[in-house]
Amino acid sequence: MRASLPIALIALVAAVPAQAEEVRVNVPAGRGGEAAAAIARQTGTSIVISDPKLAARRVPAIRGTFTAREAVHRLARALGARPVSAGAMGWRLVVDRQARTHKPASRRKPTRDDAPAPPPPAVGPPIVVSASKRDVRLRDYAGQITIIQGDDLAFGGPGGSERIANQVASVTSTYLGSGRNKLFIRGIADSSFTGPTQATVGQYLGDLRLSYNSPDPDLRLSDMEKVEVLEGPQGTLYGAGSLGGIIRLVPNAPEPGVVSASASLGGSATTHGALGADAGAVMNLPLAGEAATLRLVVDAESQGGYIDKLLLGRDDVNRTRIYGGRAFARADLGGGWTVDLIGLAQRIDGEDSQYADRNGPPLTRSARVVEGFDADYLHGQIVVSGEFGAIRFRSSTGVVDQELQERYDATEPDEPTRVFIQNNDSQMIANETRLWQPMEDRFGWVVGASFTHNRTRLTRSFDAAEVMRASTGVRNGVDEATLYGEASYRLRDGLVATAGGRVTRSELDGAGEDVNPMIALARSEVTAQRHETVFLPSASVTANLLSETALYIKYQEGFRPGGLAIDGEFVRRFRSDRTATLEIGARHGRPGAGPFDLSGSLSFTRWRDIQADFIDPFGLPTTANIGDGQVWTASFSGGVAVTPGLRLEAGLSWNRSRIESPRNFLFTKIGQVPNIANVNARAGFDYHRAIGRDLVLTAQGWARYVGESRLGIGPELGDPQGDYLDSGLTARVGRERMGVTFSVTNIFDTEGNRFALGTPFEIGREQITPLRPRTFRLGLDFAF
Known part of the structure; x- marks a missing residue:
C-alpha cells in the first residue's frame, strides 16, 4: 500500500464501558498509530488516524487511570493533533495546525524556543491519588501529597530513599548507612537507632508494607511508575506505623504484547575517596501473547568509600555494595481481572561505617576495629484485582524477610579492642483485601480488612580478644487484625465531605533473649501475652473555590503498638503511643x-506516650515512653514555568516541637523532639531544550538546606547536628533511546553533620556523620 494512502486504525471490544468510567491505561512509548490502537483496546473505543505522517509520529508512554476521553486527549496532545468526536465512543485524530509540538524541523540553528511547549493544563488528565485506596482525584483529596514520577527518580543512575528526601522538603532520614536508616515526615521522629519500635513512616510496595518494625530497606527506585508521599498521620487507611505519613512505591507494570529492554552503565569518582560503578537493566517479555507478561529489573552498584582509619592504616574504608532485582508477572484473566506476582530481593554489604571524628583530620576516624554491616531483604506478593461493575476489588498477600547485622566500636579508653554486634531479624506475613467505588458524581467509598503477623528478634553480643559474649536481647511478636472504611460525599458542586474509621486489635507477645532463666521466671509478668484495641477516626472537608484552587481542613489519628525493650539484664515493656493531628491547607494549580x-498546610499534632530510643546506664541503646509532646508543622511547595522548557520548584518545611510531662529524670531536659530540624528547604529546576533535529538536552538540579536539630534523647545524645546545604546537578544529552548523562552531587563539597550516630558507646571522642564528598558520575543509557 502506498504511503500516501490513508491509514485507518480501528480497535473495538465487545463490552464497551461508559465514556465517563475511569480505566487503567498502560501504553508504552512508540508510534502514534500503535498507541492509538492500544488505547482503543484498553478503553473500549474506536480511534481513527487518517494521516499517515501523524500515525508515524512517536509519542511517550501514556500510563495512568483515565476516562476514555481523557486518554484520547492525552494522546492527541502528544501527537500535536486535534480529537474530533465520531459517535458516542469514537474519535478521529487530525493534524492540529496550531499545535507547536510537531512543527516541521527547519534548517536554521535551533534556539531556546525550539523546546517543546508543555501541554495546556486545562485539558490535562486528572491527577489521581491512588494511595487514597479509592482513586480519589487530587481536587477532592484533603491532605498534602507529593507524587514523584519514576523517570525523575531514576534520572542520572540508580538511587534509593535519599532521592525521595532530595525532592520532598518534609522528608528526612537518619544516615547510619544504606539499609539501616529511619525515615521521618512532618516533624514526627523518635530516634537514630533501629530498635524494637515501629517506624513513624509506613513504607509500602503497592498495598503491602515493606516492613513492620525494621529499618528502611532502601530499595533501588529503578523502573518505578511513581512514588507517592502522603503526610500523616494516615491511621484510617494505613493503620499502625503511619504517624508521620506513608511512602508508597508503585513499580511499572508489565506491558502486554511488548518486547522491550533498556540498560544503563555508569562510573563515579568521589573527591577525597574511591571510584564507584553501577549498572542496571529492565526487560519486558510477553509469556503468552497479551494474556501474560513478565517484567524483570536488575541493579548493581558499588559506592566508593571516603572515610580513612588512621590507626589501621586504611583509606576509603566505607565502600558499600548494593545488589538487587525485581520480577513482576501479570496474567490477564479477562473481564477486567488480573493476577500479579511480584518478587524482589536486595543485598547491601557495607565494609565499614560512615562516621568520622568531629575534632580529628577531615573524613578520618580513630577506631581500631572494622564496623561493617550487612542488610538482606526479600519480599514476595500476589495481588488479585478485578471489577464488579462499578465496584473494584483488590486482595494483596505478601511475605517479607529482613535481616540486618551491625557492628559498632565498643572499645573503652586504654582497653583492648571490643566490637558490639547487633542482629535484627524480622519476618512478616500480611494480607489486605478491599472493595471500593471511585467517586464519579456524588459518592465514593472504600471498605477493607487486613491482617499482619510479624516477628522480630533482636540479639546482641560483644566480641573482645577472640571471646564472644552474648548480651541481653529481645523478641517481639504482633498479630494485628483490622477493619476500616472511608466514604466521601459531594455536598454540592465543589464541596466534598469525607469521614472514616479504623478498628485494630493487636495481640502482643515476646520474651528476652540470652537472659538468666531465674530472672525470666521471676519477671514473667513482663513478657506475658497482652492485647490492645484501637479506634482511629478521620474527617475532612474539601472546597474547590475555583477550577484549580482547593481549600481543606482535616482531622486524623495514628498509633504504634507497644512492645518489649532491653532493660539491663532483662526486658521492659513500653506502651503504645498515639497522635492526633488537625490540619488546614490549600492547593492551586496542577x-x-x-x-x-502552589500548595501549603499548617498542622498541629498532640503526641501521647512518645516511644523513643536512648542510651541506658550500661551504654546500650534501649526504648521507653519518654513523655507527651506537641508538634507544629507548616509546609509549602510550588512550581512555576519560566519558559516552555524551564520550570522552577521550591519547598519549605518548618517544625516546632516540645516534649511535655517527661516520664523520668533522664528526660527532663529534652526540650524538642529529636532528629527533626526546625527548617528544611529545597529548590530545584527542570530544563529541556532541543539542540538539534534529533538531540535533546535535559537538566535537573536541586539544593537542599537542612536546619539544626538534636541527635537524640538523654545527655549522651544531646549533640547538635544538621545546619548544612546539600546539592546536585544532572544533565543528559541524547535521543529517546540512547543518551549520555553527567551528574555531580554535593557540588560545594560540604562536610556537614547528618542525622546519625556512628557508635552509641562512650569511647572518648565526638562523632559526626559527614555528607558524601563531591561525587561525579558519567553514565550511558540505551533502550531497544
Whole structure:
C-alpha cells in the first residue's frame, strides 16, 4: 500500500464501558498509530488516524487511570493533533495546525524556543491519588501529597530513599548507612537507632508494607511508575506505623504484547575517596501473547568509600555494595481481572561505617576495629484485582524477610579492642483485601480488612580478644487484625465531605533473649501475652473555590503498638503511643504542569506516650515512653514555568516541637523532639531544550538546606547536628533511546553533620556523620 494512502486504525471490544468510567491505561512509548490502537483496546473505543505522517509520529508512554476521553486527549496532545468526536465512543485524530509540538524541523540553528511547549493544563488528565485506596482525584483529596514520577527518580543512575528526601522538603532520614536508616515526615521522629519500635513512616510496595518494625530497606527506585508521599498521620487507611505519613512505591507494570529492554552503565569518582560503578537493566517479555507478561529489573552498584582509619592504616574504608532485582508477572484473566506476582530481593554489604571524628583530620576516624554491616531483604506478593461493575476489588498477600547485622566500636579508653554486634531479624506475613467505588458524581467509598503477623528478634553480643559474649536481647511478636472504611460525599458542586474509621486489635507477645532463666521466671509478668484495641477516626472537608484552587481542613489519628525493650539484664515493656493531628491547607494549580502551582498546610499534632530510643546506664541503646509532646508543622511547595522548557520548584518545611510531662529524670531536659530540624528547604529546576533535529538536552538540579536539630534523647545524645546545604546537578544529552548523562552531587563539597550516630558507646571522642564528598558520575543509557 502506498504511503500516501490513508491509514485507518480501528480497535473495538465487545463490552464497551461508559465514556465517563475511569480505566487503567498502560501504553508504552512508540508510534502514534500503535498507541492509538492500544488505547482503543484498553478503553473500549474506536480511534481513527487518517494521516499517515501523524500515525508515524512517536509519542511517550501514556500510563495512568483515565476516562476514555481523557486518554484520547492525552494522546492527541502528544501527537500535536486535534480529537474530533465520531459517535458516542469514537474519535478521529487530525493534524492540529496550531499545535507547536510537531512543527516541521527547519534548517536554521535551533534556539531556546525550539523546546517543546508543555501541554495546556486545562485539558490535562486528572491527577489521581491512588494511595487514597479509592482513586480519589487530587481536587477532592484533603491532605498534602507529593507524587514523584519514576523517570525523575531514576534520572542520572540508580538511587534509593535519599532521592525521595532530595525532592520532598518534609522528608528526612537518619544516615547510619544504606539499609539501616529511619525515615521521618512532618516533624514526627523518635530516634537514630533501629530498635524494637515501629517506624513513624509506613513504607509500602503497592498495598503491602515493606516492613513492620525494621529499618528502611532502601530499595533501588529503578523502573518505578511513581512514588507517592502522603503526610500523616494516615491511621484510617494505613493503620499502625503511619504517624508521620506513608511512602508508597508503585513499580511499572508489565506491558502486554511488548518486547522491550533498556540498560544503563555508569562510573563515579568521589573527591577525597574511591571510584564507584553501577549498572542496571529492565526487560519486558510477553509469556503468552497479551494474556501474560513478565517484567524483570536488575541493579548493581558499588559506592566508593571516603572515610580513612588512621590507626589501621586504611583509606576509603566505607565502600558499600548494593545488589538487587525485581520480577513482576501479570496474567490477564479477562473481564477486567488480573493476577500479579511480584518478587524482589536486595543485598547491601557495607565494609565499614560512615562516621568520622568531629575534632580529628577531615573524613578520618580513630577506631581500631572494622564496623561493617550487612542488610538482606526479600519480599514476595500476589495481588488479585478485578471489577464488579462499578465496584473494584483488590486482595494483596505478601511475605517479607529482613535481616540486618551491625557492628559498632565498643572499645573503652586504654582497653583492648571490643566490637558490639547487633542482629535484627524480622519476618512478616500480611494480607489486605478491599472493595471500593471511585467517586464519579456524588459518592465514593472504600471498605477493607487486613491482617499482619510479624516477628522480630533482636540479639546482641560483644566480641573482645577472640571471646564472644552474648548480651541481653529481645523478641517481639504482633498479630494485628483490622477493619476500616472511608466514604466521601459531594455536598454540592465543589464541596466534598469525607469521614472514616479504623478498628485494630493487636495481640502482643515476646520474651528476652540470652537472659538468666531465674530472672525470666521471676519477671514473667513482663513478657506475658497482652492485647490492645484501637479506634482511629478521620474527617475532612474539601472546597474547590475555583477550577484549580482547593481549600481543606482535616482531622486524623495514628498509633504504634507497644512492645518489649532491653532493660539491663532483662526486658521492659513500653506502651503504645498515639497522635492526633488537625490540619488546614490549600492547593492551586496542577503540580508539574501549567503556569504555576502552589500548595501549603499548617498542622498541629498532640503526641501521647512518645516511644523513643536512648542510651541506658550500661551504654546500650534501649526504648521507653519518654513523655507527651506537641508538634507544629507548616509546609509549602510550588512550581512555576519560566519558559516552555524551564520550570522552577521550591519547598519549605518548618517544625516546632516540645516534649511535655517527661516520664523520668533522664528526660527532663529534652526540650524538642529529636532528629527533626526546625527548617528544611529545597529548590530545584527542570530544563529541556532541543539542540538539534534529533538531540535533546535535559537538566535537573536541586539544593537542599537542612536546619539544626538534636541527635537524640538523654545527655549522651544531646549533640547538635544538621545546619548544612546539600546539592546536585544532572544533565543528559541524547535521543529517546540512547543518551549520555553527567551528574555531580554535593557540588560545594560540604562536610556537614547528618542525622546519625556512628557508635552509641562512650569511647572518648565526638562523632559526626559527614555528607558524601563531591561525587561525579558519567553514565550511558540505551533502550531497544
